[in-house]
Amino acid sequence: MLTRVNGPVDDTGAAVAIKDASFPAPFASGLEYAAPARGTWNIVHVGMLIPQAHQIFVCAQGCLRGVVLTAAEMGAQERFSTVAIEEHNVLEGDLEELLVDGVTDILRRLPKRPPAVLIYTSCIHHFLACDLPLVYQRLGERFPEVDFVDCYMNPIMRKSGLTPDQLMRRQLYAALKPRPREERTVGILGNCFPLEESSELMRMLRGGGWTVRDIHYCRSYAEYQRLAGCETFLTTFPAARAGGEALAQRLGREHLYLPGCWGYDEIGRNLDTLAEALELPREEDGEAVERAEEALAAAHRIIGQCPVVIDYTATARPLGLARLLLAHGFQVRTVYADSFSGEEKEDFLWLQAHAPELTLRPTVQVKMRLLPRQRPEKTLAIGQKAAYFTASRFFVNLVEGGGLYGYDGVRRMAQLMLDAYLHERDTRTLIQVKGLGCGCCV
């Protein structure tokens, strides 16, 4: 039961009908609240995807706390170390020395020398103009057998160029060394979950005789290095796109950005692009669309008029998903998102025209801390934050699309919705697990 220590508030400024909303930022910026939904991955989870690599975070105690416990909750403490920056380092300006000596100390004390070390520097290094090239040069001289990767935990830069999330997905592949091109191999980059084998994209690649490489399939650092041999790289998640482009440019390869989406036209265009670029046979979409339609209809027959709410952590295209579901008769009432990517503009305009009363709500606006969460009726939530804000025990526990893709992704989403509608879940426990799918001892 919620303990109230403050009075009630109204939802002015924390809700807007889409017909009245501005794009891409419907809400005023201000102080920020953080809902207790933890399923999205952070930079520790993403970095752990490199097999056998070791992570060293170099920052203030307050910044270390969250990441060290992320690693501990994953049961990955042996792959994680820290160097604490203290006041005297800031005053004396010896960040370079601290970094080199601290990393050296850790590497000499580890029972086994890792093949790669991800060093995460922080906002302080940026503001005090720490000479990172010098640091990496020194470390390279001391440990020539180790691949050092510069990683960043500098959230203060989140509005200046690439966000920390984009940077992490780029640096995830920074240790790849150039190697000869392997014919008919494709590397899928930057996803927290491998794409479902049943998706049209994967079936086209496999059916066309292409070998698919993905960091999720790598069991050793040597296997990870084979990613560099891929002829072509694919990204499907918006935050991975910049990393895919950078890697392709560095290695002289092709990059295709085929974003996960919910609209049949765009899905078809993505598959056309893939077929053309890789000279793959292009199947007719009819059957796949039919299967998706059948699944949606089957779900709708059961879910009926139950209110549906969606949040941005479940999919990078929450408006696209709302559009798909509304077009198939579902009662989508609310989309929880603080802003939208430019890729959502077309869906935003469609919803303004066809579902003008659809409510948009923020997730970080301060009133979200106090607004009532209990709903008088059963609510189907898609995403952890949507489940939290509606106190729903009927929810699709999914982050970042969960590997769903294409028409098959639509079909599977319909099945997940039906399953969520029929089976009550322990929302409180499930959504507090950090990094969905990473393993968590809590």
Place this chain on the structure above:
Amino acid sequence: MRQTASIISTYTADVSGVCSALFELGGMTVMHDASGCNSTYNTHDEPRWYDTDSLVFLSGLSELEAVMGDDEKFIGDVAEAARELHPAFIALAGTPIPMVIGTDFAALAALIQQRTGIPTFGFATNGMHSYLSGASQAFATLAERLVQEPRERRKELSVNLLGVTPLDFSVGPMVGSLRRRLEAEGIAVASCWAMGDSLENICRAGEATVNLVVSWCGLAAARVLRRRFGTPYVVGAPVGEAFTHVLAEEIRAAARDGQDRLPLTKRPPAGPGDLTLIAESVTGGSLAAAMALEQGKRVRLVCPLETEDGFLLPGDVRARDEVELEPLFKEAGGIIADPLYRPLCPPEVPFYELPHEAFSGRIYRRDIQDFIDHIPFFEEKRKRS
């Protein structure tokens, strides 16, 4: 000190300590940070987050605001949120970048108070000290700014419990046990800083006879209350029946003569070969004293956090990082510590788990023992010669 940890965890930082101390009092605490401090706090440092709607927010500081020294965005956002949410007070807590750019939190607090009419406190935390430092500043400020001049002292022997946060006492039965042990000795609890109590009650803390400092973060507030109202303080947590009795006698004596007292040091000194307890100094020292009284144990206290020299005995050690801790582990007759210290423990030295929320967060919360109520029994491997 090398400032490195190849495998162990790190303690909750000062900014979270401020938030934790003030969490239940109806105020609004704002961490002046880009991002990260809030999720760290409410995931790992704040077990009450899911069920209590306390107003703890983040400013979302950006590079541009920091470079341009644009405090107006921060001031305006805090004032706007306060206008909407009507907190009883406002607390501002700093993080590393505000420290680097020299943010003047006292000035920001004064401006916000002027604009909102709400009591506002600025804490120059920087994420480089432990939770004890932040909570200490928060409690001391409550004592200085919000506790009212008492019209009269309470008639019965009563104490304020100073330094109670879930980071040291978790959210299980321990806080209730603190109260129960004292009440069993005939000592009333006037207020509890700050779990399970109201701001209104805490504002009346000047009426209590004695202040009881149950963790280091309550000490600064005790000193403020002594200066303002002449209230003596006693340092120690009521761990177990025998030590609580000692503590109660000291409280009675302090009430009589107005002198401060330090009963947590009433235990035999210990050293290499003895059981070694890694802990916050007041709770740890009290547990060590209780183990000496009830089990005849000599316990060496290793304190990895802020403390006072007078809280430790000869043989006790301050040690913070792995390089300093490793030799102490090797020479111990047994280690009592949070489970995340286990990787430092040699296989031949017994390791006894005593989970501490401020170190391992929520990971071992369900295993946290109410050592206030029941003193666990730990057997050392080697006896002192």
